[in-house]
Amino acid sequence: MEYKSTRGNIRLTSTKALIEGLADDGGLFIPIKFPKVELNFKELMNKSYNELAFYILKNYFNDFDENTLFNCITKAYDDKFDIKEIAPLVKKDKFYFLELFHGPTLAFKDMALSLFPYLLKEAKLKENIKKEIVILTATSGDTGKAALEAFRDIEGIKIIVFYPSKGVSNIQRLQMTTQEGENTFVFGINGNFDDAQRAVKEIFADVHFNEEIDKRGYVLSSANSINIGRLLPQIVYYFYAYLKLLKMGEISEGEYVNIVVPTGNFGNILAAYYAKKMGLKVNKLICASNTNNVLYDFLRSGVYDIRRNFYTTISPSMDILVSSNLERFLYDACGEDEDIIRALMRDLKEFGCFKLSEKYMDSLKDFYANFADDKETCSEIRWAFLNLRYLIDPHTAVALNVYKKYLKDTDDDTKTIIASTASPYKFVASVYKAITLKEPYGDEFMLADELSKLTKTSIPKQIVELNNKRVLHNKVIDKGEIYDVIKDILKGD
Numbered sequence: 001m002e003y004k005s006t007r008g009n010i011r012l013t014s015t016k017a018l019i020e021g022l023a024d025d026g027g028l029f030i031p032i033k034f035p036k037v038e039l040n041f042k043e044l045m046n047k048s049y050n051e052l053a054f055y056i057l058k059n060y061f062n063d064f065d066e067n068t069l070f071n072c073i074t075k076a077y078d079d080k081f082d083i084k085e086i087a088p089l090v091k092k093d094k095f096y097f098l099e100l101f102h103g104p105t106l107a108f109k110d111m112a113l114s115l116f117p118y119l120l121k122e123a124k125l126k127e128n129i130k131k132e133i134v135i136l137t138a139t140s141g142d143t144g145k146a147a148l149e150a151f152r153d154i155e156g157i158k159i160i161v162f163y164p165s166k167g168v169s170n171i172q173r174l175q176m177t178t179q180e181g182e183n184t185f186v187f188g189i190n191g192n193f194d195d196a197q198r199a200v201k202e203i204f205a206d207v208h209f210n211e212e213i214d215k216r217g218y219v220l221s222s223a224n225s226i227n228i229g230r231l232l233p234q235i236v237y238y239f240y241a242y243l244k245l246l247k248m249g250e251i252s253e254g255e256y257v258n259i260v261v262p263t264g265n266f267g268n269i270l271a272a273y274y275a276k277k278m279g280l281k282v283n284k285l286i287c288a289s290n291t292n293n294v295l296y297d298f299l300r301s302g303v304y305d306i307r308r309n310f311y312t313t314i315s316p317s318m319d320i321l322v323s324s325n326l327e328r329f330l331y332d333a334c335g336e337d338e339d340i341i342r343a344l345m346r347d348l349k350e351f352g353c354f355k356l357s358e359k360y361m362d363s364l365k366d367f368y369a370n371f372a373d374d375k376e377t378c379s380e381i382r383w384a385f386l387n388l389r390y391l392i393d394p395h396t397a398v399a400l401n402v403y404k405k406y407l408k409d410t411d412d413d414t415k416t417i418i419a420s421t422a423s424p425y426k427f428v429a430s431v432y433k434a435i436t437l438k439e440p441y442g443d444e445f446m447l448a449d450e451l452s453k454l455t456k457t458s459i460p461k462q463i464v465e466l467n468n469k470r471v472l473h474n475k476v477i478d479k480g481e482i483y484d485v486i487k488d489i490l491k492g493d
């Protein structure tokens with residue numbers, strides 16, 4: 001399998017694409033063709049998560065030998081997940097929640113980031129790269145911690161994370177600022193996720209800077225979903241959930257399902273779209289946004305316009321206006337025409353907006369989009385707890401709210417998988433307030449105790465342990481200082 005850039009004719013093997021992260025022309029790597037997998041349901045239904053991951057991913061990473069890939073997968077999905085199933089599908093009334101937060105950092109990012117370091121290590125070996133890999137990561141809360149945990153103390157790799165200092169939950173911040181590991185660097189920025197991601201992309205594109213650090217023995221890579229090593233492993237769990245529905249007797253072979261995804265950087269929903277391209281029977285992809293509803297507008301009108309307020313919400317991981325992975329979808333939607341993508345991305349950079357030509361509007365029909373504001377998100381957390389006896393985090397609540405809007409708009413009774421992307425305990429203050437209708441008091445750990453008693457759910461051990469950890473990274477920088485900070489870390493040590 002080869003990978004090519006959405007903006008040009010660069011073609012690479014998967015191992016090279018994994019290391020480079022972002023293409024030199026600023027584009028994102030995509031597989032040159034999507035493998036169709038044979039869906040022998042009887043056989044697949046009984047596969048473990050690992051076996052299914054291997055079955056799907058060997059199509060994308062076929063320049064790894066099969067034993068190596070299988071070993072990487074086995075090491076990734078082990079007892080660092082708190083449940084053997086890895087990604088359980090939980091039925092509550094008529095709702096099916098795909099719980100993707102059972103990994104070490106309690107968010108869906110663990111699903112790919114548990115595997116990605118192993119793939120990167122093998123890719124480095126295969127490409128005979130002796131240089132140290134420096135992973136640059138922009139985060140709105142969850143990717144940062146998952147990447148730090150995944151890469152900590154891995155020889156030959158440094159990881160540098162930038163998060164919006166005023167745009168993450170207290171638990172998310174503590175998870176990152178207490179990170180151990182000699183090779184980890186964490187910075188809050190005075191700015192938002194888009195500022196961090198823009199700076200990281202500019203650094204990737206700076207030829208002079210890259211030549212300079214090359215001489216010092218470094219090469220840059222990314223742990224965001226712009227990297228195929230982050231994106232492709234996310235396809236697996238949509239197949240897994242479908243097979244689980246079959247096994248539970250909720251659907252029959254070949255029946256269509258909908259998938260709802262709370263969406264920020266468009267990676268998780270794109271993985272579902274790719275699953276559909278591979279042959280999974282998906283009817284609608286339901287894109288759920290918070291008040292930063294740029295994707296809702298785009299999927300309804302074809303106009304993507306980031307000239308608007310940036311809101312800090314109670315679902316901070318989705319506080320994003322520039323959704324990187326939309327470029328991969330656009331590439332597909334516009335008949336794989338790199339010229340069109342270059343023009344759209346130029347418009348976005350120069351004018352802050354672009355418009356999809358009328359002739360490609362049909363491609364948006366795979367999607368339904370809507371959004372929930374903070375008030376609706378709170379009500380949904382409360383509703384789910386009171387009516388389903390199920391505790392959900394604000395991002396999952398956005399998804400549930402949008403799914404209800406979809407039901408109202410369409411009356412579609414297709415069985416629907418809701419991606420449940422984070423543990424409610426990562427957003428304990430918002431969840432506490434939503435359920436009790438009281439202002440949160442004290443610190444996050446007292447609130448977690450209260451919430452646990454109130455809801456009879458247990459506090460994940462990662463949160464309990466966090467209380468005793470020392471803050472090791474307390475620097476907050478201006479968004480304009482990101483370059484200098486990276487230079488400083490890499491200056492010939």
Ligand SMILES: N[C@@H](CCOP(=O)(O)O)C(=O)O
Binds near residue numbers: 193226
């Ligand atoms: N929601 C993310 C933002 C970055 O998205 P990614 O999937 O591209 O890493 C976060 O929590 O950081």
